[in-house]
Amino acid sequence: MLEVENYSFKYGENLVLDNINFSLEKGKILGIIGPSGCGKTSLVKAIVGLYESNESNIRLFGKQVYDNPEIKRNIAYVPDEQPSFYLITIKEIVNFYKSIYSSFSEERFYKINKVFKIPLNKRFMQLSKGMKMRVSIMIAFSIDASLLVLDEPTSGLDPILKRAVLNLVKEKVTRGEKAAIITSHNLRDLEEVCDEILIINNGKVDYYNTLNNMKENIKKIQVAFDKPIYEEDLACQGIITIDNVGRVFTIITEKYDDKFIKSLQQYEPLFIEEIDLNLEEIFIYKLGKEKEYEKIFK
Template sequence: MIQIQNITKKIGNKMVLKDIELNIEKGSIFGLIGENGAGKTTLIKCLTGIYKVDVGSVKIDDEEVFENNKIKQKIGYVADQNNYFTYFKIEEIIEFYKRAYDKFSVERFERLNDIFKISKEKKIKDLSKGMKMQLSLMLNFSINPEVLILDEPTSGLDAVVKKKVIKILIDEVADNGTTVFISSHHLEEIERICDNIAIIENGEIKYVNSIENMKDSIKKLQVLFEEKAQDEIKTWDEVLCVESIGRITYIIVKDYSEELQLRLKDKGAKFIEEINLSLEDIFIYSVEEELENEKCI
């Protein structure tokens, strides 16, 4: 559905994206996570055709996105900052979307607004940040997109509204087979709804996996050794972090397997307990370059 092939993007003198490659299946929810300044929003702007890539290609249904109005009709885009025409009333922005998108449904907007209850008489300038986000979500769901691209879509929303938005998003995928690409700092939400995720760091994709596989492979181990844990373990390729407290050693591994268990037992491990990590923990351990300075507990 979405093919991002070896794209590079420079803004000014800064290389923002470096040789990015991602393939996203139709009807899936794909999450992009990374620190501030890692290149998430720039990648999204390339994906939506706002930016032209310097090298590589961005395609949806095997067609280039940039300057392709037919493909852009299929894309809903919710930005992290929703700066619409500030003096428009909501009913006027609805008319604008109706003229711009062939499949825009006023009826669907009305159904969604039964949930969010924002007066169409209000001007955009009078809306709070959260209300602007709700409006953007309603408008973009109402174009009946084949691809929905969301940049921090729950920013400014309270807990009750977030729950409603997530339900609508999950229903959108289940009912219509919509492909969703989402960037968010709220990792618990990404963990809950995404099929696959990518970690971007300094403009490069460092890791791509399904949530399920990631949780199976990246583990925290609580290990009891006969004697002090051997320093050699820190040098193993699978090991991200080692810290000992008394006779207990905590080990973060990125590729857990039965073979690794046996190697630990060969080094004197008498007891090994697996501890599942949250996506937030996995993200921290995956991107941290100086893991020896970080605590494993």
């Protein structure tokens, strides 16, 4: 459905995105995560056609997205900030989208607003940050688009509305032949809804996999020995970090498989304990940030 192939983006002399590759199928939700300033929003803007790309770079249904109004009508976009509607009312925004999207459902917009409770006669500029985000979300969900792209959609929302937004995303994707992309710093939210995860770091793809494979392959392992064993003995391909207290070692690996277990068993451990990691923990270990934070707060 969506293909991003060898996409790079420069802002002046600064290389913001460097050779990004991934694809997204119908019925799937992709979470894009990474540290602040890593290029997530730039990638989202490229996907929805706001940044230029070559025909071979970003395609939806096999057709270039950039400078292609027909294809862009298949995309509903929720930006992290909406600067376009400051002086007009919510009712006028609805009329605007009705005029450019034949699939826009006014009935659906008002149905969602029974939960979001936005005053329709207010000007957009009069709304709080959270209310502006709600308007953008209502617009996106009122367009019968094939691809839903949301940049930090739960920012400024209370827990009840956050839950409502995540449920809407799941409903929209599972109900029809749709797909969604979400960026968020709240990784617990993404863990609830995403099928696939793309980690961006310094403008590059650091990791890309299904969430299930990610959790199966990236594990924390605790292993103890009754004889002298050193970190160099246990080092093998796929280890992210390794620490020890005495003869008890804590290992984070991204290649947890039979080969990895055998590499430990050759040293006759007293026990091997497998510990599952959540998405937030995986993100911290994968980017090597935990050690940095420990140094700062010691």
